[in-house]
Amino acid sequence: MTTQSLDESGNDDTIDWLDNGPVKGKSAPTRMCLATREHMPVSRLIRFVRSPDGDVVPDLAAKLPGRGVWVRADRDALAGLLTSKSGFARGFKQSVQVSEDLVEQVDxxxxxxxxxxxxxxxxxxxxxxxxxxxxxxxxxxxxxxxxxxxxxxxxxxxxxxxxxxxxxxxxxxxxxxxxxxxxxxxxxxxxxxxxxxxxxxxxxxxxxxxxxxxxxxxxxxxxxxxxxxxxx
Structure with missing residues (x-):
């Protein structure tokens, strides 16, 4: 596990990346990818939530409770967030623990x-x-x-x-x-x-x-x- 924290310089992203919870109904809303800032249908994105212990957890079915962030279904986009000092922390607006093999887990x-x-x-x-x-x-x-x-x-x-x-x-x-x-x-x-x-x-x-x-x-x-x- 590696820890990602918010940028101490105060230059953190002001975008609210978090959704309002699991996707409900049969609609196909769009979300912005945390890595690329592209607006895409959720069917082409992968949802991630923060566990009570602070771990970043993939939610492929988009049904886990709580607010989540979305990343394009692209291993390079996800890998880029893992190597960033504040990749997922920027989305969740707080420190998180990220597994070093998260790309392999998602695949x-x-x-x-x-x-x-x-x-x-x-x-x-x-x-x-x-x-x-x-x-x-x-x-x-x-x-x-x-x-x-x-x-x-x-x-x-x-x-x-x-x-x-x-x-x-x-x-x-x-x-x-x-x-x-x-x-x-x-x-x-x-x-x-x-x-x-x-x-x-x-x-x-x-x-x-x-x-x-x-x-x-x-x-x-x-x-x-x-x-x-x-x-x-």
Missing amino acids: LQLLQRCQASLGLAKRSGAIILGFDQVRNELQKRRPGWLLEASDGAQDGRRRIVGLAVALYERVRVATALAGEELGMAFGRDHVVHGLLKTGQFTDVWTKDYRRLYEFRRLTDDVWVSGTVGKNV
């Missing part, structure tokens, strides 16, 4: 949310796994998402994505998870190819995946706006 929690979404979808029959099975499913209907392991063989990934684009022109491809990370979602050692069917789980997965994707800063990935395909 893991974002990953676990994605895995939980996929696991629930699998138990409900909304997931197809395996190269041949995914290929056969693509012949029947448009996918909600293709799931391709980031460390999977390029040839196999190109064939699956190429078939999907040929059939439907535009598809959504998730490639932020490694094969082992995908496998953990389904109780397997390793998964390279998967498909999430269009349906009730698509929106939940999309929200969880977008934050993980942006946090991991996969700028060279095939997925940027959410789709790949002709003229994209």
Whole structure:
């Protein structure tokens, strides 16, 4: 743990960074990122609260009690706050304790949310796994998402994505998870190819995946706006 305190020079930020508590209702308000000062939808931000002991705690579900601050889902933005002498203290307007591995904690929690979404979808029959099975499913209907392991063989990934684009022109491809990370979602050692069917789980997965994707800063990935395909 490292301690962050308010700037003793008296030049602390005058912005009230704290929200009024957990997000309620179905609205999608915007908040200002403590690191970048960008106004963004809360769906693209990560909430942090200060525990009674003064520890900075990530609140990915945005449901923990008390007032919190928000940081863009971006590992560099979060890392910058950790190295600042008054990064989170500036937001909470008081001294805080910050874990040195907070970036890794957030990455893991974002990953676990994605895995939980996929696991629930699998138990409900909304997931197809395996190269041949995914290929056969693509012949029947448009996918909600293709799931391709980031460390999977390029040839196999190109064939699956190429078939999907040929059939439907535009598809959504998730490639932020490694094969082992995908496998953990389904109780397997390793998964390279998967498909999430269009349906009730698509929106939940999309929200969880977008934050993980942006946090991991996969700028060279095939997925940027959410789709790949002709003229994209």
